[in-house]
Each structure stands twice: as C-alpha cells, then as structure tokens.
Amino acid sequence: MRSIRIIPPSILLLLLAFPWACAQDPPPRLEVFLEGGGSFLNGGSGSYLLRVPCPVGCTPPGCACPLSGAVTSSFSTTARPITGARLRFTRHDALEASYSYSPNVFSLQPAGQPTLSAYNRVDLISFNYVRYLWAKTRVQPFVTGGLGANRFSGPSNASAVVTPFYTADNGWQFAWNYGGGADLVLQRHLALRLELRDYITGQPKPSYISGITGMGGTSHNIVPSAGIVFRFK
Numbered sequence: 001m002r003s004i005r006i007i008p009p010s011i012l013l014l015l016l017a018f019p020w021a022c023a024q025d026p027p028p029r030l031e032v033f034l035e036g037g038g039s040f041l042n043g044g045s046g047s048y049l050l051r052v053p054c055p056v057g058c059t060p061p062g063c064a065c066p067l068s069g070a071v072t073s074s075f076s077t078t079a080r081p082i083t084g085a086r087l088r089f090t091r092h093d094a095l096e097a098s099y100s101y102s103p104n105v106f107s108l109q110p111a112g113q114p115t116l117s118a119y120n121r122v123d124l125i126s127f128n129y130v131r132y133l134w135a136k137t138r139v140q141p142f143v144t145g146g147l148g149a150n151r152f153s154g155p156s157n158a159s160a161v162v163t164p165f166y167t168a169d170n171g172w173q174f175a176w177n178y179g180g181g182a183d184l185v186l187q188r189h190l191a192l193r194l195e196l197r198d199y200i201t202g203q204p205k206p207s208y209i210s211g212i213t214g215m216g217g218t219s220h221n222i223v224p225s226a227g228i229v230f231r232f233k
Contacts, residue, residue, distance in 0.1 A: 028231035035082040037225025039102035041075035094130040150175035150201040175201035191229040229232035
C-alpha cells in the first residue's frame with residue numbers, strides 16, 4: 001500500500017515537467033549580430049640593416065653606407081567593431097561568418113632614431129564553428145574556433161613606408177582564432193552577447209629594401225567584445 005501512495009505524486013511530477021520540456025522550442029536558425037570591443041595587439045623586436053647614400057667624400061664614389069641597430073614595433077590599443085551572422089543547424093551547433101576592423105596604429109622604433117609609423121588599419125574576415133554548451137536556458141555559453149584572413153594597411157606617406165621599412169599594404173594573410181562567450185536570451189528574437197577571442201596571424205613583415213631581420217613570428221590580437229544579437233527563424 002505504501003508503494004501505491006508514492007506512485008501518483010511521481011506521475012504528477014512527470015506530467016508537470018514533460019509539458020515544460022516540450023515547450024522548449026528550438027532556437028531560431030539565423031542570427032545577425034553587431035558587437036563592439038577592444039583590440040589588443042602585440043608587437044615584436046628584431047634588427048635592421050639599412051643602406052643609405054654616404055656623405056660627400058665617400059670612397060669609392062656612389063657607395064652606400066649601412067646603418068644598423070635594434071628595432072622594436074608596437075601597436076596602439078583601440079576599439080574594434082564586429083558584424084556577422086550565425087546559422088544554427090542544431091541546438092548546439094552553428095556556423096558563423098564575421099568581419100571586423102580596428103584602427104590600430106603600427107609604430108616602429110629603431111634604436112637612437114625617431115619613432116616611425118606604418119599601418120593604421122587592421123581588417124579581419126573569419127569563418128567559425130560554434131558549439132553551444134547548453135541551449136535550453138536563458139544563458140547559453142559557447143566555444144568557437146575558425147579560420148580567416150587578416151590585412152594590415154595604411155597611408156602611402158607614412159614615415160615607415162617612405163623610409164622605406166614597410167609597404168603601405170601587406171596584403172591578405174592567413175589567420176585563425178579561438179575563444180568563447182555566452183548569449184543572454186532576452187526574448188526569442190533578441191539576445192545580448194559577451195565573448196573573448198584571440199585572433200592569431202603573422203607579424204607584419206618589413207620590405208626587403210630595409211633588410212630588417214627577426215621581425216616575423218606570430219601576432220596575437222586579444223578582442224573582448226559585447227553586442228546585440230537579432231535572431232530570425
């Protein structure tokens with residue numbers, strides 16, 4: 001008789017929970033987002049050998065005098081707008097395409113010489129896979145990783161371009177990124193997004209005319225961001 005008394009409340013609890021579970025509609029498939037954040041780029045160091053015309057009296061006539069020394073580079077910290085879209089093909093899986101840019105100023109400091117500037121814009125295109133850790137609550141955390149292309153560009157009259165240490169545009173370079181974040185679902189078609197990513201690409205390479213060595217390697221662009229998500233069926 002005791003077991004008979006326990007069964008009805010258990011059945012009632014299941015009946016109350018089951019409709020709630022069934023009411024959890026799958027999330028909208030298409031999302032468009034607008035975000036803003038910071039852009040924290042690391043610089044590099046190396047050495048340079050620059051041949052310039054010698055003063056009058058050089059022997060033989062027309063020879064070139066090499067200048068050499070240590071050189072370091074750095075980027076300014078600035079804001080980064082981001083826009084893109086996600087296509088969710090399951091509750092937990094999505095594909096994303098995004099574009100962002102930041103006006104980071106690239107500065108070059110040869111030892112004992114004035115600071116030179118080259119680039120003032122970083123463009124980035126990315127294609128990512130996104131995995132939501134859970135998707136039936138208002139807070140939906142996710143992790144992501146992807147591939148893309150990165151470009152550093154600036155004015156043709158920049159001091160490091162005229163010198164010439166660098167070209168005005170280094171072209172599109174391979175880049176990849178990884179990170180994570182969370183969506184706070186305000187209503188079915190609107191959410192807030194917080195995330196942190198590391199965009200990884202090669203350091204800007206100097207022109208061969210300057211003879212800079214050791215300035216290659218990897219550049220990390222740490223981007224914390226927040227924004228709004230518009231969700232469509």
